[in-house]
Amino acid sequence: xxxxxxxxxxxxxxxxxxxxxxxxxxxxxxxxxxxxxxxxxxxxxxxxxxxxxxxxxxxxxxxxxxxxxxxxxxxxxxxxxxxxxxxxxxxxxxxxxxxxxxxxxxxxxxxxxxxxxxxxxxxxxxxxxxxxxxxxxxxxxxxxxxxxxxxxxxxxxxxxxxxxxxxxxxxxxxxxxxxxxxxxxxxxxxxxxxxxxxxxxxxxxxxxxxxxxxxxxxxxxxxxxxxxxxxxxxxxxxxxxxxxxxxxxxxxxxxxxxxxxxxxxxxxxxxxxxx
Numbered sequence: 001x002x003x004x005x006x007x008x009x010x011x012x013x014x015x016x017x018x019x020x021x022x023x024x025x026x027x028x029x030x031x032x033x034x035x036x037x038x039x040x041x042x043x044x045x046x047x048x049x050x051x052x053x054x055x056x057x058x059x060x061x062x063x064x065x066x067x068x069x070x071x072x073x074x075x076x077x078x079x080x081x082x083x084x085x086x087x088x089x090x091x092x093x094x095x096x097x098x099x100x101x102x103x104x105x106x107x108x109x110x111x112x113x114x115x116x117x118x119x120x121x122x123x124x125x126x127x128x129x130x131x132x133x134x135x136x137x138x139x140x141x142x143x144x145x146x147x148x149x150x151x152x153x154x155x156x157x158x159x160x161x162x163x164x165x166x167x168x169x170x171x172x173x174x175x176x177x178x179x180x181x182x183x184x185x186x187x188x189x190x191x192x193x194x195x196x197x198x199x200x201x202x203x204x205x206x207x208x209x210x211x212x213x214x215x216x217x218x219x220x221x222x223x224x225x226x227x228x229x230x231x232x233x234x235x236x237x238x239x240x241x242x243x244x245x246x247x248x249x250x251x252x253x254x255x256x257x258x259x260x261x262x263x264x265x266x267x268x269x270x271x272x273x274x275x
Contacts, residue, residue: 004148007036007246008209008225010238014216015049021067031244032078040083042209043156043181050217055134059088076107085179095136102144113153114138149174149251156180159194169202174254176204181211187222200232203258205249212240230257
């Protein structure tokens with residue numbers, strides 16, 4: 001089987017964990033009704049809250065997380081694979097992991113990925129983000145097995161680090177997920193360019209479910225969930241509002257594109273004299 005129907009769930013998560021879980025469940029059901037076999041939700045599916053200390057206060061361990069429990073049951077009920085873009089999970093040192101969960105159609109956790117690159121930026125006086133204040137960075141790239149092929153896992157700011165994407169592609173990934181909560185400012189300038197570039201460089205399909213709109217905690221995210229083919233063409237795109245986009249991926253196109261432009265095989269070591 002080289003084809004798979006995928007869907008991106010676009011959300012506008014609030015500071016209310018229970019409400020976010022309920023909203024995600026409705027949209028996952030909508031995606032499944034459209035025939036999606038792999039359904040992906042955005043970064044921080046169950047909570048977006050910028051208040052200091054709120055992430056730790058409202059998070060819990062993986063074993064006790066109510067969202068993860070609900071999503072595992074839902075995947076098993078619908079008999080679909082669900083990628084929860086990320087959930088804040090308590091880790092050591094008083095910080096959380098920004099953790100993706102790939103859940104199989106039997107409800108079991110197939111793989112987890114902890115976001116590696118922390119979004120510590122100052123866009124302007126009113127848009128300062130210090131993700132590392134609340135989250136501990138992960139240290140391992142993750143490639144998961146799906147019936148149709150291998151899936152590489154990333155989260156949001158990871159998209160600015162092409163070496164990670166190349167590593168996933170060389171490791172066999174044919175699809176790379178990029179669940180995100182891109183800011184409106186960076187999204188308007190960079191979202192499409194970055195995602196299409198990662199697709200073209202790796203010869204992979206990109207599946208990027210996003211947060212979108214003005215959130216309860218005051219932040220504004222860009223939305224525009226995207227599904228992109230290995231040639232860099234956009235197969236499906238969302239807007240600002242919550243909803244579902246879907247496309248059928250023919251994974252044979254990965255080999256076709258990489259055969260035309262085999263850049264993954266052409267990398268060469270080089271030095272930097274006088275550096």
